Amino acid sequence: MGAVNHQSIGLDVQHLRVSFDGFVAVADSSFTVQPGESFGIVGESGSGKSTVLRAICGLAPRESGAVKLLGPGPQPQPGSKPFRRLVQMVFQDPYGSLHPRHTVDRLLAEPLAIHGIGDEQARIERALDEVGLGTGFRFRYPHQLSGGQRQRIAIARALILEPQILLLDEPTSALDASVQAEVLNLLETLRARRGLSFIMVSHDLAVVTHLCERLMVMQRGRMVEMLASGDLAAHRVTEPYTRQLMEASAGFRRQEALS
Amino acid sequence: MSQTVLEVDDLRVSFPNREGGRTEVVRGVSFNLGRERLGIVGESGSGKSQTGRAILGLTAPGGIVTAKRLAFNGIDLLHCSPRQRRDLRGGRIAMVLQDPKFSLNPVMTIGQQIVEALQAHTKMSKVSNREARQRALAALESVQIDNPERVYKLYPHEVSGGMGQRAMIAMMLIANPDLLIADEPTSALDVTVQLQVLAILDQLVAERGMGLVFVSHDLRLVSTFCDRILVMYAGRVVEELSAGGLAQAKHPYTLGLLNCLPQLGANRHPLPTLDRRPEWAQ
Numbered sequence: 001m002g003a004v005n006h007q008s009i010g011l012d013v014q015h016l017r018v019s020f021d022g023f024v025a026v027a028d029s030s031f032t033v034q035p036g037e038s039f040g041i042v043g044e045s046g047s048g049k050s051t052v053l054r055a056i057c058g059l060a061p062r063e064s065g066a067v068k069l070l071g072p073g074p075q076p077q078p079g080s081k082p083f084r085r086l087v088q089m090v091f092q093d094p095y096g097s098l099h100p101r102h103t104v105d106r107l108l109a110e111p112l113a114i115h116g117i118g119d120e121q122a123r124i125e126r127a128l129d130e131v132g133l134g135t136g137f138r139f140r141y142p143h144q145l146s147g148g149q150r151q152r153i154a155i156a157r158a159l160i161l162e163p164q165i166l167l168l169d170e171p172t173s174a175l176d177a178s179v180q181a182e183v184l185n186l187l188e189t190l191r192a193r194r195g196l197s198f199i200m201v202s203h204d205l206a207v208v209t210h211l212c213e214r215l216m217v218m219q220r221g222r223m224v225e226m227l228a229s230g231d232l233a234a235h236r237v238t239e240p241y242t243r244q245l246m247e248a249s250a251g252f253r254r255q256e257a258l259s
Numbered sequence: 260m261s262q263t264v265l266e267v268d269d270l271r272v273s274f275p276n277r278e279g280g281r282t283e284v285v286r287g288v289s290f291n292l293g294r295e296r297l298g299i300v301g302e303s304g305s306g307k308s309q310t311g312r313a314i315l316g317l318t319a320p321g322g323i324v325t326a327k328r329l330a331f332n333g334i335d336l337l338h339c340s341p342r343q344r345r346d347l348r349g350g351r352i353a354m355v356l357q358d359p360k361f362s363l364n365p366v367m368t369i370g371q372q373i374v375e376a377l378q379a380h381t382k383m384s385k386v387s388n389r390e391a392r393q394r395a396l397a398a399l400e401s402v403q404i405d406n407p408e409r410v411y412k413l414y415p416h417e418v419s420g421g422m423g424q425r426a427m428i429a430m431m432l433i434a435n436p437d438l439l440i441a442d443e444p445t446s447a448l449d450v451t452v453q454l455q456v457l458a459i460l461d462q463l464v465a466e467r468g469m470g471l472v473f474v475s476h477d478l479r480l481v482s483t484f485c486d487r488i489l490v491m492y493a494g495r496v497v498e499e500l501s502a503g504g505l506a507q508a509k510h511p512y513t514l515g516l517l518n519c520l521p522q523l524g525a526n527r528h529p530l531p532t533l534d535r536r537p538e539w540a541q
Contacts, residue, residue: 044449045419147303176302176476178533181519185529203449210521210530233524248450249523251483252457 008035008195009086009164010070011056017063018048018055025051025060027221033165035071038191038198040208040215040229042245048221049201050092053167056199057089069165085115088158092170094150098142104128104153105138111161127156131186148179152186159190166191168200172207184211205249209233217242264438264470265292265314268328272309275321285309286494292438296464296471298485298502300478300516302533306494307474311440314472315354316344332437350380353431357443359423363415369426370395370411373433380434398429402459421452425459432463438470446475457484478505478516490516493540512539 011033018026026048033039041049054060056067058079069075069086076082091097098107108124117123125135131152142150151171158166171187172180188211191198202208208215209229217224217239225239237243247253272285285306290297301307313324316336329336331352336344356362364372373395378386386394392411399407402425415423424444431439441460445453461484464471475481481488482505490498490513498510508514515533 044451045421177478178302178476178516178519181521181530181532184521185532188529203451205450206521206523209523210527233526235524244451246523248454251479252454252461253483 007071007164008197009075010035010037010197011087011165011199012066012068012070013052013056014066014068016052016055016065016067018051018060019063025221026055029065029218029221029223031216031223031226032070033197033199036195036197037214038200038212040212041199041201041218042203042205042208042215043218043224044203044245046220047218049218050169051221052218053089053169053199053201057084057087057167059089071164081115085161086163087165087167088161088163089167089169090151090154090158090171093174094147094154095142095174097154098150100142103139103141104145107142107153108157108160111157115161117161123160127160130159130190131156146179147175148182151175151179151183155183155186155190159194162194164195165197165199168198170202171200173202173204180207187211205232205245217245263291263293264332265472266328266330267291267310267314268326270310270313270326270329271324272306272313272318273323274319281323284494285313288489288491288494288496290489290496290499292470292472294468294470295487296461296473296485298473298475298481298488299491300475300481300488301491302476302516304493305491307476307491308442310491311354311442311472311474315348315352315440317348317354346380349376349431349436350434351436352438352440353434353436355424355428355431355439355441355444358447359415359420359427360447363423363427365415368412368414369399369418369423373398373411373426373430376430377433394433395429398433399426401432401463402426402429403455404429419452420448421456424448424452424456428456428459428463432467435467436469438472439464440472440474442474443476444473445480446477453480477520478513479520492535495540497539510539511536 014030016026016029029052041052043049051060055062067078076086105124108127109120112120112123128135128137133149133152172183175183190196200208200211209232212229214228216226219241225242227237237246268289270285270288271283273281273283276282288310299307299310312318318324326337331347374391377391377394396407396411399410404410404425410418445456448456473481473485482502486502488500488502489496492512498508498513500508518531519533521530
């Protein structure tokens, strides 16, 4: 394995198309994430937002389109082992994404073994420290952890390979509001410390604008609007769908319900 | 409107712990509920779901429920016969659970499940299969499912989360309950679908004059939906608020819950987190 690269890396996606048995999940989606940037994708279930992430890291088949890393010098190709090390994913549900019969120690050792990285002990301890859990959690099973702690383990598992791009698929939607704040703060600290680039998927506009500088709104596999977070905060949106999402995040309004 | 549906006085729920003693997870909760929407808000582990479950008699084995009074329409729930309790549960008191993926039966079609709920709570002999089917279809329609005939035949894995949740609401409402306990009914759903489901619940509660207990961790959502809010921490009610009175919230825990949510247009880095103080639990 080469030397650890702490240079920020961006990602360029051009004309991505993914379909399953003729059903087009993502149609012609293009965006660029600058090195060190945090980019959000917003949409409701079935809009194809998670599929975009899965296609980037190779969990969903790309029918056409190109995914390319942006950085100084030659960058690894999608699907190659060095690419997989640089681009790591954190999944939505910490209850489902951790093996229930593996200890935290084994969960964290697995990616190291796959990528042939030595020095496991020190790395596992450091990864646990970094997500604020400490080594006391090392030999616990997932069922002995709270939801927030599990999501921290999932983040530690992604970070242990020292990636430069994190794909975050609704990292806080399974968590309590108070725990969500802690995990969001953790993600921000880690990004600042390591110069990470984020691509974050969520259906919660407030969460995405909090964490991301720019965002893309998706509906039925297509991009609806590309926005800067500032525009959204100032309510400068053009598409009715984005407006609808924006109003939804303000809470329930009875007048609408009766109409 | 002020007619009391549910009286809860000094409700306590405890479970055995590893040291051989008992841990109280609900510690003296009291409230009266009329035909109104009451929100119970708190984090995981605050006892809000256990409160809802105790009312229904669904506390897990090992748990002990005590109260000075726990009464539904004047019926003492803690001292009535198991048979009477069973008749109430699902019939006059219904519950909507958090995640339709786990709380619907995966090997029965949605239609069959609704019919089963109907037949369990009405006199079986009076409802023919055909009528049961008609009523199930009508129930699906009442929760704004566009094509009830199609959804009737689908299995839970074939529908989206929002659709599954609506089917569950349809199932709970088919027996015309007086009291609906909704335990995080929208937490597993998208923001836009969340509002649709809430609008349906709201309309049904208003039309049928039910009492609603809405359990959630999202204070902001609850405050826009309910008439009255109880904020729970460590098994106790730390503050009671009227829905419009969120701005007057005084307890640091309530304020913490309000502040930790990211808001559109607010630039707060890092987000304030809750620091939980042991004296709140006193």
